[in-house]
Amino acid sequence: MACNLKDDSKVCAICWDEFATPKNLKCGHTFCLSCLKSYQKKSENRDEIKCPLCRQKQKVFFGCLDKLPDNYFVKLKPPKPDEKLCCSLCPERTPLKPCSHCDLKLCPSCKCSHKKALTLSNDEYEVSSDSGSDEDENKDLIDDGLLPFHLALSGQFIKTKFNATLQSSFSIKPMSSYPGDEQNIFVSNMHENETGLCEIITCYGPECVRVDIEGTELDRRFYDQGISCIIGIGMEQKIIAHFHERMLLKEEDGDVQLFTKTENLNPTAVCQINNGQIVCVGWCRDQPGKSKETNNNDKMGALHFYDRRGHFLKKITRFSSESYMRKPRAMSYCKSNDTICVSDTANKCVYIVDPEGELLNRYTGVFLGISGTFLDRFSVFVPGPVCHNEGGDIFVGNRADHAIHILSPIGQFLGYLASRCDIGFGSPFALMFDSEHRLWVGDFKDGKIRVFEITSYKNFI
Numbered sequence: 001m002a003c004n005l006k007d008d009s010k011v012c013a014i015c016w017d018e019f020a021t022p023k024n025l026k027c028g029h030t031f032c033l034s035c036l037k038s039y040q041k042k043s044e045n046r047d048e049i050k051c052p053l054c055r056q057k058q059k060v061f062f063g064c065l066d067k068l069p070d071n072y073f074v075k076l077k078p079p080k081p082d083e084k085l086c087c088s089l090c091p092e093r094t095p096l097k098p099c100s101h102c103d104l105k106l107c108p109s110c111k112c113s114h115k116k117a118l119t120l121s122n123d124e125y126e127v128s129s130d131s132g133s134d135e136d137e138n139k140d141l142i143d144d145g146l147l148p149f150h151l152a153l154s155g156q157f158i159k160t161k162f163n164a165t166l167q168s169s170f171s172i173k174p175m176s177s178y179p180g181d182e183q184n185i186f187v188s189n190m191h192e193n194e195t196g197l198c199e200i201i202t203c204y205g206p207e208c209v210r211v212d213i214e215g216t217e218l219d220r221r222f223y224d225q226g227i228s229c230i231i232g233i234g235m236e237q238k239i240i241a242h243f244h245e246r247m248l249l250k251e252e253d254g255d256v257q258l259f260t261k262t263e264n265l266n267p268t269a270v271c272q273i274n275n276g277q278i279v280c281v282g283w284c285r286d287q288p289g290k291s292k293e294t295n296n297n298d299k300m301g302a303l304h305f306y307d308r309r310g311h312f313l314k315k316i317t318r319f320s321s322e323s324y325m326r327k328p329r330a331m332s333y334c335k336s337n338d339t340i341c342v343s344d345t346a347n348k349c350v351y352i353v354d355p356e357g358e359l360l361n362r363y364t365g366v367f368l369g370i371s372g373t374f375l376d377r378f379s380v381f382v383p384g385p386v387c388h389n390e391g392g393d394i395f396v397g398n399r400a401d402h403a404i405h406i407l408s409p410i411g412q413f414l415g416y417l418a419s420r421c422d423i424g425f426g427s428p429f430a431l432m433f434d435s436e437h438r439l440w441v442g443d444f445k446d447g448k449i450r451v452f453e454i455t456s457y458k459n460f461i
Contacts, residue, residue: 170215187442260310301325319359343383361411397428
């Protein structure tokens with residue numbers, strides 16, 4: 001090691017180890033990519049980087065360090081061989097991780113199930129000094145998130161409290177001018193593309209920004225002002241909902257064409273269901289040239305169904321004896337049980353329906369036992385963003401008090417999401433789970449994206 005320290009061309013000057021993904025700066029100095037990313041997080045200006053050695057500044061396009069040139073002439077850090085043994089619970093031979101709760105040595109899959117079983121059983125999960133890399137996991141498990149006091153007193157029968165820890169937080173810098181200098185730059189929609197990256201729309205377009213988990217911008221596309229939702233439908237194809245122009249667009253190989261017009265419906269969200277049909281939801285805005293009475297009669301929400309070619313199939317405005325939808329704000333589709341979840345901010349409820357339009361459940365966020373008290377102002381439920389996790393549970397952001405409600409796949413109330421993050425979940429306006437089961441929360445007030453990992457559960461039954 002002493003020999004390596006004398007020659008900084010053989011080791012990274014930040015971690016003092018052999019290089020892993022070496023990136024070259026204009027000044028000629030080379031560092032590990034991961035070291036540069038950690039170093040850049042401490043900088044206020046992410047559009048430039050200052051060499052840790054010579055302090056020479058260099059512009060970085062949108063803060064994307066991945067695009068720095070590679071250095072192919074330095075010695076790379078050899079991969080550390082993993083010892084492969086048999087898991088204590090299954091016959092798989094793989095690198096094992098010890099459980100800090102017991103003496104078992106488990107494969108990653110069994111360790112994850114083992115950890116969840118311990119937390120769901122409310123068993124004590126103590127931190128072990130020799131647990132190595134598990135120390136951070138154990139910290140999450142005992143880091144019990146706090147619920148706002150009005151939720152604890154709301155009278156809702158909480159079955160489970162889900163605890164989340166903040167993984168990263170970042171903002172998207174707009175390049176377009178928005179109407180009104182004082183308008184907030186809010187996050188209006190997020191989705192994960194086929195490559196596992198997140199595509200984010202702010203202020204209903206015209207920009208769609210592609211970022212990684214750390215908020216590093218990798219790409220930026222420009223559409224028309226008024227895009228409300230983008231989804232991938234496979235084969236590098238996308239469906240884009242255009243709220244202002246009342247249409248759905250289809251993008252393929254960078255070419256954007258009309259998929260279908262939605263008549264008098266302003267689409268707020270779109271999804272693709274298991275049979276390949278495209279479903280959009282939205283409401284009818286006041287139309288110029290029509291009387292107030294006509295507009296009031298036409299002003300309702302609806303679900304539109306289209307086939308793969310954009311041909312209209314059916315329209316749903318109400319579910320059996322329920323009143324008409326009025327202002328459906330967001331929608332999420334669950335592939336595992338083939339159900340659609342729609343949040344209606346005007347009717348203050350969440351609908352769970354099947355692809356045929358049959359209502360399975362209706363969640364109103366009813367709060368019990370606080371009527372006529374000072375907590376009345378906290379008891380309003382105005383559902384905004386919705387999304388499903390891998391297990392089919394529904395996460396709903398309440399725009400009234402910024403809490404996140406968690407429902408079962410059939411719409412029964414389970415509990416709330418809690419965090420020890422100082423700002424909590426901010427003002428959720430967009431929600432998304434990525435393929436690594438992390439929850440992305442887009443904020444309406446400060447325009448930040450916060451990424452959380454659900455680390456533990458606490459059952460009350």
